[in-house]
Amino acid sequence: MNKKALITGITGQDGSYLAELLLEKGYKVYGLRRRTSIPILENIEHIQDEIEFVEGDLLDLGSLINAVNISQPDEVYNLAAQSFVGTSWDQPVLTGLQTGIGVTNILEAVRMVKPDARFYQASSSEMFGKVVETPQRETTPFYPRSPYGVAKVYGHWITVNYRESYNMYACSGILFNHESPRRGVEFVTRKVTNAAARIKLGLQKELRMGNLDAQRDWGFAGDYVKAMWLMLQQDKADDYVISTGELHSVQELVEIAFGHVGLNWRDYVVVDPKFVRPAEVDLLLGNCSKAKMRLGWQLEVGFSELVEMMVESDLQRNSRFSKVLI
Ligand code: NDP
Ligand code: GDR
Numbered sequence: 504m505n506k507k508a509l510i511t512g513i514t515g516q517d518g519s520y521l522a523e524l525l526l527e528k529g530y531k532v533y534g535l536r537r538r539t540s541i542p543i544l545e546n547i548e549h550i551q552d553e554i555e556f557v558e559g560d561l562l563d564l565g566s567l568i569n570a571v572n573i574s575q576p577d578e579v580y581n582l583a584a585q586s587f588v589g590t591s592w593d594q595p596v597l598t599g600l601q602t603g604i605g606v607t608n609i610l611e612a613v614r615m616v617k618p619d620a621r622f623y624q625a626s627s628s629e630m631f632g633k634v635v636e637t638p639q640r641e642t643t644p645f646y647p648r649s650p651y652g653v654a655k656v657y658g659h660w661i662t663v664n665y666r667e668s669y670n671m672y673a674c675s676g677i678l679f680n681h682e683s684p685r686r687g688v689e690f691v692t693r694k695v696t697n698a699a700a701r702i703k704l705g706l707q708k709e710l711r712m713g714n715l716d717a718q719r720d721w722g723f724a725g726d727y728v729k730a731m732w733l734m735l736q737q738d739k740a741d742d743y744v745i746s747t748g749e750l751h752s753v754q755e756l757v758e759i760a761f762g763h764v765g766l767n768w769r770d771y772v773v774v775d776p777k778f779v780r781p782a783e784v785d786l787l788l789g790n791c792s793k794a795k796m797r798l799g800w801q802l803e804v805g806f807s808e809l810v811e812m813m814v815e816s817d818l819q820r821n822s823r824f825s826k827v828l829i
Pocket of ligand 1: 511512513514515516517518535536537539543559560561562581582583584585586587601605625626627628677678679680681682687
């Protein structure tokens, strides 16, 4: 019998790569989708016929109970969240509900309907926030610096708590930034690669940015979803850091992206205080030795390769518009 998985956040970056991976492995994939006035399925257009969609929302417990009931999953991946850190200052309450309390809702649905299902929670390096220890690992104390980070800390601990309270197989993956051509355009990597492509094609004149000195540990989303799956295949549920162990600044990202299309970034990039955050996370660098040792997880795509892959994809996507304009 094929395994069954329920993925929340299936329309997002990670949901789409995870759905592809599970379909390849022969899973029956159910995707929780919320109602929108215009459906945006860009990331999963190519596999939508293979996915069974269930309508629901993390804020609506009844809809989650229904989704778990319909799918009777062996594995549940909770990837849904208000995931943009910047927006979390503009909508802190909604972020708290979706990114924090929403985790309790889905855990409750699983506990009530299918308590033996294995559960994955999408935790985040944003929980580390202000540097207390570097590189950061599973035991590093949390010091979140945004309403998003605070909500993720709640989601993390409620997952641990359900494991300890109900003996559920519940894991929390503390993933560092991971990117791809399917990344939302407001996140810094995609904002930069999209702008480099558009400027090259004559569709945009400049790029307005926030803090160029921020440093991150950026990996490829396609590699990271493999770690999510591995976490649910172990004898015992546990929490794992997933990262590359390499640090790069936003400025380096800009240099590589613009360099790839033969432009000097200094001619186009303008620092705009509008994009500087009220409280910044200066540096995130992960130590994922536990995942490498216990899960046998490995990454395949390096930083420059990732940025170049994203620029190439944005060149292709945007050249459609430039042809229309010509
Ligand atoms: P995206 O923003 O691309 O996707 C978020 C998904 O959540 C979308 O499918 C969205 O649906 C869905 N969603 C949002 N709110 C609700 C809700 N109330 N009910 C149901 N669905 C909802 O995020 P990513 O794919 O990048 O990230 C996946 C998860 O991993 C998130 O939880 C994120 O916080 C976390 N994470 C991400 C990291 C990264 O670097 N990408 C690193 C660490 C953690 P819709 O299409 O309808 O908007
Ligand atoms: P982050 O990702 O906040 O780390 O959260 P983002 O790409 O938004 O920012 C990374 C860093 O770049 C700096 N920065 C800018 N960021 C954006 N978006 N736009 C800009 O113009 C800009 N200029 C500089 C930011 O200040 C920051 O330091 C991501 C999300 O995917 C979360 O959901 C996830 O949990 C974490 O990664 C790990």
